[in-house]
Amino acid sequence: MAPQATASAETQHTNAHIDPAAQVADAGFVPVQTRSERPRSFEPADFGTPNGREVNWKHTPVAQLAPLFTAAEHNDGVTYETVSGAEYVTTTLPAGTAPRGEFFVPEDVVSAVAWQGAAEAMHVRIPREQELSEPVIIHVAGQGAERRADAHIVIEALEHSAATVVLRHTGSAQYAQNVEIIARAGSRLSVVSVQQWEDDAVHAASHQARVDADADLKHFVVSFGGGVVRVNPNVELHGNGAQGRLYGLSYADAGQHLESQVYLFHKGAHTVGDVLYKGALQGESAHSVWIGDVLIGPDATGTDSYEANRNLVLTEGARADSIPNLEIQTGDILGAGHASATGRFDDEQLFYLQARGITEDEARRLVVLGFLSDIVQRLGIPALEAELLAAVETELAAVNA
Numbered sequence: 001m002a003p004q005a006t007a008s009a010e011t012q013h014t015n016a017h018i019d020p021a022a023q024v025a026d027a028g029f030v031p032v033q034t035r036s037e038r039p040r041s042f043e044p045a046d047f048g049t050p051n052g053r054e055v056n057w058k059h060t061p062v063a064q065l066a067p068l069f070t071a072a073e074h075n076d077g078v079t080y081e082t083v084s085g086a087e088y089v090t091t092t093l094p095a096g097t098a099p100r101g102e103f104f105v106p107e108d109v110v111s112a113v114a115w116q117g118a119a120e121a122m123h124v125r126i127p128r129e130q131e132l133s134e135p136v137i138i139h140v141a142g143q144g145a146e147r148r149a150d151a152h153i154v155i156e157a158l159e160h161s162a163a164t165v166v167l168r169h170t171g172s173a174q175y176a177q178n179v180e181i182i183a184r185a186g187s188r189l190s191v192v193s194v195q196q197w198e199d200d201a202v203h204a205a206s207h208q209a210r211v212d213a214d215a216d217l218k219h220f221v222v223s224f225g226g227g228v229v230r231v232n233p234n235v236e237l238h239g240n241g242a243q244g245r246l247y248g249l250s251y252a253d254a255g256q257h258l259e260s261q262v263y264l265f266h267k268g269a270h271t272v273g274d275v276l277y278k279g280a281l282q283g284e285s286a287h288s289v290w291i292g293d294v295l296i297g298p299d300a301t302g303t304d305s306y307e308a309n310r311n312l313v314l315t316e317g318a319r320a321d322s323i324p325n326l327e328i329q330t331g332d333i334l335g336a337g338h339a340s341a342t343g344r345f346d347d348e349q350l351f352y353l354q355a356r357g358i359t360e361d362e363a364r365r366l367v368v369l370g371f372l373s374d375i376v377q378r379l380g381i382p383a384l385e386a387e388l389l390a391a392v393e394t395e396l397a398a399v400n401a
Helices: 062-069 109-117 347-354 360-376 382-400
Strands: 078-084 089-094 120-126 136-142 148-157 162-171 174-183 188-197 202-211 216-223 228-237 243-252 257-266 272-281 287-296 304-313 319-328 335-343
Touching: 062 109, 062 174, 062 202, 062 228, 109 148, 109 174, 109 202, 120 136, 120 162, 148 162, 148 188, 174 188, 174 216, 188 202, 188 228, 188 382, 202 216, 202 243, 216 228, 216 257, 228 243, 243 257, 243 287, 243 360, 243 382, 257 272, 257 304, 272 287, 272 319, 272 360, 287 304, 287 335, 304 319, 304 360, 319 335, 347 360, 360 382
Parallel strands: 120 148, 136 162, 148 174, 162 188, 174 202, 188 216, 202 228, 216 243, 228 257, 243 272, 257 287, 272 304, 287 319, 304 335
Antiparallel strands: 078 136, 089 120
């Protein structure tokens, strides 16, 4: 059995809150609620089977994710196609082969299952001091709602390189996924995960990133499709001067559950963090979950950090859960804050537009497009931006029909 990893002394808290409901099998202790102190392990058995009362599962439809709590028998649920940038997708990495596992350690049972089930990891490697003019695009295509797959993907930007890597998910499958992201010193890396699954797909992903000195990571989670989609980014600003910008966009329809639990750890000095997730919801039982945790460590002097989540509820019966958390372990920072807002249309905005001769439906359309396009326009990929705005238009047409 691989040794269990626990939080380092650097991230221990003296005011930890005990979560009596959550238990980790054979661990010999009760985990705390703070994200930084959650237990980690490569062994699924160390986590036990979630029952929905644990702090990291209580907002998730556990029964629907249950197929991902055990390894895929055949691991044939998805296929992979490198649409562009194939020369940067190198040989696969078995477990124990660097850089796989350089810092990645699973923090829930699905991630541990994916680690064990993915015999080899795809490795995307951007050469040192090379700047890519076009994105590397990898298409992950589901092969059927009853088919399972486990995956581990390593995205590595070497020193002073610059690139954008896009993971596109379509079709249907039961998919457990780990994405390990390494932005080495001085690199500039954008990673975009787009979920456009069919309505019966189940997808749970753990993204863990380390950003080294003077490197810049932009991380996007864009979720439009899928029955249950849970993409949890965990970003460590490891080196001095590291920057992390975490953006999210979701559009939940009737019956959909779209979730992200975001963790940003400021470890190095003079690091900069910006977290902004926006979501729209329409239809009966449409549900989104955003939990944002920011930890400013004791050595993260000069930090500047802010996180926010905004949700626009378009119809009755939709629900958005939004929970920001901020921990600060040093008083020597430039600034830190968090915000959350969930609501319906701004009546003043609608009145302003209608007073200028715009119909109510068109006014609502313009408000939603303006609200969501803020995230879309940060992608820096014109073709994808146009496609996503068109997808928003399609969703709005359905709600206004």
